[in-house]
Amino acid sequence: MRPTVHDIAAAAGVSLATVDRVLNQRPGVRLVTREKVEEAIRQIGYIRDVAAANLAKGRVYPLVFIVPTGDNSFMHGLRSEVHHATLRAGMERTDIRIIEVPAFDVPALVAALDALQGQDIAGVALVATDAPEVRAVVDRLVSERIPVVTLVSDLTDSTRHHYAGIDNIAAGRTAARLLGRFLGGREGDLTVLAGSMLVRDHRERLQGFSAVMAAEFPKLRLLPVLEGRDDPERTKSLVSKVLFENKDIIGIYSLGAGNRGLIAALRAVRPARELTVVAHELTQHTRAALIDGTIDAVLNQDAGHEVRSAIRVMKATADGQAVIADQERIRLDIFLKDNLP
Amino acid sequence: MRPTVHDIAAAAGVSLATVDRVLNQRPGVRLVTREKVEEAIRQIGYIRDVAAANLAKGRVYPLVFIVPTGDNSFMHGLRSEVHHATLRAGMERTDIRIIEVPAFDVPALVAALDALQGQDIAGVALVATDAPEVRAVVDRLVSERIPVVTLVSDLTDSTRHHYAGIDNIAAGRTAARLLGRFLGGREGDLTVLAGSMLVRDHRERLQGFSAVMAAEFPKLRLLPVLEGRDDPERTKSLVSKVLFENKDIIGIYSLGAGNRGLIAALRAVRPARELTVVAHELTQHTRAALIDGTIDAVLNQDAGHEVRSAIRVMKATADGQAVIADQERIRLDIFLKDNLP
DNA sequence: AAATTTCTGATTTACGTACATCAGAAATCG
């Protein structure tokens, strides 16, 4: 059987109470004694039974998720996944609070984070807007030993403990290669559709996409980026307009949300125009478009995985426990019509 | 706080002992009383604290993994992942035993499963060879209330509780579309390289691949399947030979293991022959080939995820607990050179 | 050396559940 606190006490020749003081870094232990105990812990390879400890402490993990409002499908799915996690709260000893903040609204996000100051919180997960003010609050929370995890969108140069999201540069590069290869050496124009260049994930996707296109697909020319602000109506008119004005367009990369508008615009010109399309985020709309051939590939990040991963990481960080790094790597999913879940 | 056994006792107007008898289906409770207690449990929404119960019971989960011997990279990686899981045994209350059985050896697999009869085991995970004899033993284990999970390769029509692996038909279809689209409307021959048509996963990949090719890429002709038996040397000579004899080959789908031989054969004819190649399983060899352009896409299943998922499912099944279905779906990973982990 | 202050040990209770024992109540049987 694995060693317990009693074994430590016996091995170190001290009492249970002293072992407890060392383990829970309570005061009242001389340095030499503390080292003796720590040596014994190492010697016999003690590992704390977290379950028993949590039982004794009556531990719950008060977690906060800060997610943007807005009606785009991805964020809707994300909120729904967090909600699902709250249903498992009983089993997982979590107590999850969801705070909604207007998308891209830096002051609001900062205010929400600020309000957490001094509260008894075992972790914060936030969809970060990449601004210095946000970084400042996050760094302060970290310095107060509150586990912070960025979700979906990361925060440049911050000290957040973990990022639960995909590598967006790699996503952009992958989109470029898929589009490039699917177009099989043809020559023509490509249009890129983004939500907003203000968010880091969109910038990074574009960056990766442009890099691969420039280096490996010289026959494909990138048109100026269209910013649809994740708004279906606006997106639809932007796409319709550019398709009408430029007959050399043979491919589209949609790296943001608001694909409803894109799909509507595409359906309006099909099948006369033959276009190869790669989009982000698997939703009911992109799924349908994939099946009927309007879209050729969808890159996706699994919101459920991201939320569950964020929870595991926050709990582990709060306990000073190690995580299985491999398990927490969020993968870029590539969906063709054949491997839809 | 969430309700406990005491709350049930109070609500049902019975004693703790009686609640315990009902919860652990021990004898000595009248039907009416039992129903009264069960009603109370439902009423107050009691959920057993598994951690506390395991602590009280001193529960460990003795799990058995049956994996094939053989030196192909994928199985090597799988064994290594199971081994990693044994290192976490302390934290997870698991006690994992690894049994190695010669690949494709049905009697040996059956014997290994038979030997588990009557042993105190909380679950079995096996890489199934799809044979009626195997199904029979598995069904017997299931009828003895031992959780059984198939790993990587499933068992047709068996009653196994769960399959921790990818949808191989979908994988084959995806490979076909990638290859077809990457070849961008060109005409020519394709060669398919399998390990053995005796294993279900290989058959299914071929099935999916052939279906999509026939339906959507009529200009691409499938040559007879080459069986490399997952052996690098044999694979290398088979591929070299077919490439030499047939100059119309423009694409290759390698759906089994033993890609070392394939890659060697491809490097020998590069860059004179321009070939589009899709292979399975990300290993150090296929990774290198992806980076240098010898292979265009790699389809992969994450062995680490499969093993961890199998463990979670076996534990949950042993406890009669529900699993998060979404979390246990093993996804098909598609790797291009741009999204390598 | 005495008076403090700082450590350490011993002991107890608790967390939520499992499991065992024994006495007493209720139901069933003859």
Added chain:
DNA sequence: CGATTTCTGATGTACGTAAATCAGAAATTT
């Protein structure tokens, strides 16, 4: 109806850890 048999309650111990209390030992200061 009494004698069984079957159920139920009361109680205690255990799992591994946390946390509190209090007495006593050791170190430090005066």
